[in-house]
Amino acid sequence: MKSIGLIPAIRSEFLKLRTLRSSWLGFSITAGLTIGFGALISYVSKTHYETMSFAEKATFDPIQISLVGTLFAQFAVGVIGAMLITSEFVSGSIRTTLAAVPSRMTVLVAKAAVLKVSVLVVGVVSCFTAFFLGQTIMNGVGIPTASLSNGNTLRAVALAGLYLMLLALLGFGLGLIIRQTAGTISAFVSLLLVLPLIAYLLPSSWRNEILRYLPSSLGRAMMSSPGTIYEFPLFSPWAATGILVGYVILAIGIGAYLFERRDV
């Protein structure tokens, strides 16, 4: 497979990403949801902490509270990842792209690299901002807050940013397979929202085993604090990260296989 090289392809894809208003909108929404919802829920927690039950106070997790915005932002990054590739299929511009860079693997790797780096930067910055803002809001009045000097806290916040990046790549992989914006976003939302709903209908022995493998549960595990009790057992943060990486590799792997063989 000969090609004109990966570096020019990456530079080209980076220019394509940053010259679209929709990219900036997508990243702004990601940051806005992560930081905004984190601040909002932190504030609500602060004002209602006094009235919480003993059990609620016992499981109160200031890290998770401040990172709650990632639950919303995960859809924004999924859409960013999906549209990075589906917009090319939908408009037909994939032909223009491949007439300039015929190696499909080069195009795929360049796109994935640009997506990975940009979402990771936006995700990590947003998550740390949300964390600091949340802790600042909740500070005082006897509410437990977290500090980054604790290794587990640092890990939870950093993995929250990584979680967003992995979900963007998952959306990208689905987009490669489905090649259609609406279909890809439906599939992505189903994975995150509908699968858990179905899992809850299953007998509890199955349910707990299945639930912890779902992407959204893996995300919670990545951001979890030791000692917090959840409705079902989660994987350890690093095991959860590994499994999610596996899903991403699977989705992009299938997508790459199809992309290499299909006519465009």
Add this chain to the structure above:
Amino acid sequence: MIEVQQLTKKFGDTLAVDDLSFTVKPGIVTGFLGPNGSGKSTTMRLILGLNSPTSGQALVNGKRFAELDSPLREVGALLDAKALHPGRSARNHLRSLAISNRIPVTRVDEVLDIVGLSEVANRRAGDFSLGMSQRLGIAAALLGDPSILMFDEPINGLDPEGIRWVRDFFQQLADEGRTVLVSSHLMSEMALTAEHFIIIGRGKLITEGTKEELAKSAVGTVHLRTPNRELFKDLIATKQWEAREEADSFVLEGVPANTIGDEAFAAGIVLHELSTREVSLEDAFMALTESSVEYTGRRNRKGAQK
């Protein structure tokens, strides 16, 4: 030089391109003609490696497209003027392409100037009219100053001034020694643009040749009037000419006027008129592709009664 060798492409059970072979030579504008759905676009996509052939191959400058080191510097193609992200400006669209092939970005403003889009370069490409999009597609094809250029239906949507410009421009590119392949489903349009023609129908090569060769391959008709109608009918029967009788004349196909005149004289038949009607290139094209038109509307065809 583009070489298409026994190229075949099946989509399921449909044969889109059927054992197609032709060569596109440098230095002239080659017209690639065929009715809608005859496989022109698929052939171009096969040349660019966007579709993979079921069998056969297409070579550009002796190589498969995927083997080119810097594709935009060797082959410039306009396949679909609207195949770009509507949200990106024309300039940024071209910049992204230039960068991918290490073409200096200063070239972007040059090609924008060539196609006359400099003033709208920062506008969203999605807001462009079809004609402007065609110009942008031509600009993209020119980015790498390639020796091979392919344009799929580039004249669609252009205004009369644009059409004239495109014709002269394609000619200029060919005069510079480039290989220029231009597809169209309209012969009338191509007759003025191209020198050499490749005509396909249902994915098969129907014929190829120059304007003169094509016109020759299509038979003209000879119109004839005579007061000795019965005698002339006998002559037609004896010679087994293909002819039909009209109110006051005969129309003959496939027989030169001088042969008819000689034979009539020998048979002692008086002729009042003997004239040859040349077929236009467009008639020739219609006749050639008639049997391979995919979608036909209802119409009263001339000569359908014969």
